[in-house]
Amino acid sequence: MISLRHVSKTFGSGPNAVPALADVDLDVAEGEIFGVVGQSGAGKSTLIRTVNLLELPDSGTVTVAGRELTRATDSQLRIARQGIGMVFQHFNLLTSRSVTGNVELALEVVGVEARERRRRALEILDLVGLGSKAEARPGQLSGGQKQRVGIARALATRPSILLSDEATSALDPETTRSILELLGRINRELGLTVLLITHEMDVIKSVCRSAALLEAGSIVESGPLADLIRAPGSKLARDLFPLGDVPPHHGNTVIDITFSGGVADRPVVSQLARAHGLDVSILGAIVETVAGNQAGRTRLELPGPPAANAAPIADLRGQGLLVELAGGDAR
Amino acid sequence: MIDPNSPDFWSELIEVLLVGTGQTLYMVGVALIVTIIVGLPLGILLVGTERNGLFSSVFGSRALAATVNRVLELVVNFGRSVPFIILMIAVIPFTRLVVGTFIGSTAAIVPLSLVAIPFFARMVEISLREVDAGLTEAAHSIGASRWQIVRKVLVPEALPGMVLGLATTVTSIINFSAMVGIVAGGGLGDVAFRYSYQRYSNIHMIAVILIIFLIVQALAAIAAHFARRLSHART
Numbered sequence A: 001m002i003s004l005r006h007v008s009k010t011f012g013s014g015p016n017a018v019p020a021l022a023d024v025d026l027d028v029a030e031g032e033i034f035g036v037v038g039q040s041g042a043g044k045s046t047l048i049r050t051v052n053l054l055e056l057p058d059s060g061t062v063t064v065a066g067r068e069l070t071r072a073t074d075s076q077l078r079i080a081r082q083g084i085g086m087v088f089q090h091f092n093l094l095t096s097r098s099v100t101g102n103v104e105l106a107l108e109v110v111g112v113e114a115r116e117r118r119r120r121a122l123e124i125l126d127l128v129g130l131g132s133k134a135e136a137r138p139g140q141l142s143g144g145q146k147q148r149v150g151i152a153r154a155l156a157t158r159p160s161i162l163l164s165d166e167a168t169s170a171l172d173p174e175t176t177r178s179i180l181e182l183l184g185r186i187n188r189e190l191g192l193t194v195l196l197i198t199h200e201m202d203v204i205k206s207v208c209r210s211a212a213l214l215e216a217g218s219i220v221e222s223g224p225l226a227d228l229i230r231a232p233g234s235k236l237a238r239d240l241f242p243l244g245d246v247p248p249h250h251g252n253t254v255i256d257i258t259f260s261g262g263v264a265d266r267p268v269v270s271q272l273a274r275a276h277g278l279d280v281s282i283l284g285a286i287v288e289t290v291a292g293n294q295a296g297r298t299r300l301e302l303p304g305p306p307a308a309n310a311a312p313i314a315d316l317r318g319q320g321l322l323v324e325l326a327g328g329d330a331r
Numbered sequence B: 001m002i003d004p005n006s007p008d009f010w011s012e013l014i015e016v017l018l019v020g021t022g023q024t025l026y027m028v029g030v031a032l033i034v035t036i037i038v039g040l041p042l043g044i045l046l047v048g049t050e051r052n053g054l055f056s057s058v059f060g061s062r063a064l065a066a067t068v069n070r071v072l073e074l075v076v077n078f079g080r081s082v083p084f085i086i087l088m089i090a091v092i093p094f095t096r097l098v099v100g101t102f103i104g105s106t107a108a109i110v111p112l113s114l115v116a117i118p119f120f121a122r123m124v125e126i127s128l129r130e131v132d133a134g135l136t137e138a139a140h141s142i143g144a145s146r147w148q149i150v151r152k153v154l155v156p157e158a159l160p161g162m163v164l165g166l167a168t169t170v171t172s173i174i175n176f177s178a179m180v181g182i183v184a185g186g187g188l189g190d191v192a193f194r195y196s197y198q199r200y201s202n203i204h205m206i207a208v209i210l211i212i213f214l215i216v217q218a219l220a221a222i223a224a225h226f227a228r229r230l231s232h233a234r235t
Helices: A044-051 A074-081 A099-110 A114-127 A143-155 A173-190 A201-207 A225-230 A235-240 A261-265 A268-276 A306-318 B009-048 B062-081 B084-090 B092-099 B105-129 B133-141 B146-177 B188-197 B202-232
Strands: A002-011 A018-028 A033-037 A059-064 A084-088 A161-165 A193-198 A210-215 A218-224 A253-260 A281-290 A293-302 A322-325
Touching: A002 A044, A018 A044, A018 A210, A018 A218, A033 A044, A033 A173, A033 A201, A044 A059, A044 A161, A044 A193, A084 A143, A084 B133, A099 A114, A099 A143, A099 B146, A114 A143, A143 A161, A143 A173, A161 A173, A173 A193, A173 A201, A193 A201, A201 A235, A201 A281, A210 A225, A210 A235, A218 A225, A218 A235, A225 A235, A225 A253, A225 A281, A225 A293, A253 A306, A261 A293, A268 A293, A268 A306, A306 A322, B009 B062, B009 B105, B009 B146, B009 B188, B009 B202, B062 B105, B084 B092, B084 B105, B092 B105, B105 B146, B133 B146, B146 B202, B188 B202
Parallel strands: A033 A193, A033 A210, A084 A161, A161 A193
Antiparallel strands: A002 A018, A002 A059, A210 A218, A253 A293, A253 A322, A281 A293
């Protein structure tokens, strides 16, 4: 649905040049919620803004819904944008208009006739749970309500894609959850493809099916979350389930076990202790629902050096678990 | 010399003041309308043709936009730096071309507009700069054209600031209108000059000052009221 190929963007020139995106490839499938995560300054905002060409890439191609936007004329681009909704971190609502007026703006641009405009704006406001605030001014709303107006405006033209530029970053955790629920519902009920960027792992965890990790303008990892979690050495998996630093382990073996899907509910640790007669200590564990599946990581300490624990480790791997030696000791 | 004790003094005073006020309001009013019609788009262009502005490429050319921007900047700065009394005389050929004569209230509207347009354009520019760039971006994201962004986003959002800017502009037009006696434009300034300076009537002077003060005060109150109502409605 969205496809970026070799997209690069540098701000400034000469010695002041700041590379924001370096040869980025990105594919978002129809109907999924795709999250791009990265620290501030990683180029996330630039990345999402190249999708509807608010930011013109220096090189590379942007294809959305089968149309190569990087080759479109101005008027073609405007029409394409009407099929790509976007919500912003700071909402970007017009103070000169009421809530309904803000939603209607998107329809005015498309040329929908006044009566129909109002009907559709009210319908969408109902959908986002703001039916009762239709006549309010944006200044009278809370952050979460403002973002709902932003979402309503983005949905007004019935786009097939929704871009979310840190939509929940200015909101408190409670409100963030309700906005994410709304995005999930829109995705399910309207079949919208959602591309969101965020610096919060929780956002990825709670709504995304696929994700990409952006570091210094490059995509380091990308794919369905279920696969990324199982991938050895995945930074995203480590960030999703942070176990903290590895404690000193005095000649013992510390392993991180990542499990997901069907293996999540098996009594792995007690089986391990029983089968191999080991005294297993649990140093840390984290279990969450990711992309609708239970997944998590457990950090265990086994007595003896890694070489002595080859058999139990092989056993765990045989059960389909991802086992990694923590602390960088001999592999 | 005017004698305040003559039986006709007060009725003459009132008549002179009425005519003067009428001329002032006429000149200022028409000049204001012209100023808005020309100054508003000029201010929009001043901001728009900047780098990264809404019209940063004109007919697909960035160089052309940059040139337009430089020329407009120059014209506005030039217009603002020429003293009014000189401008008024200097533009006489132009005034003749537009109005057919360079004498009288109607003719005075030309220099008054010319001096107010750059001033108001700057006011418009300042108000537009206050509009959050995120709003323009949001408008782009829903596929709005540049014209739609100007009409539906920039101008409505900058309106409270523009109304206040307009009030400052009117005040300065009134100020300058006092000088148009020099081209026989009439108005309250002319009344003060002819009756008070040339014929020593303090009463005329006081009356003129009071009337001008009241006009400015009323306009400021109206502008403040509208600006407040506009921004109140927004919070």
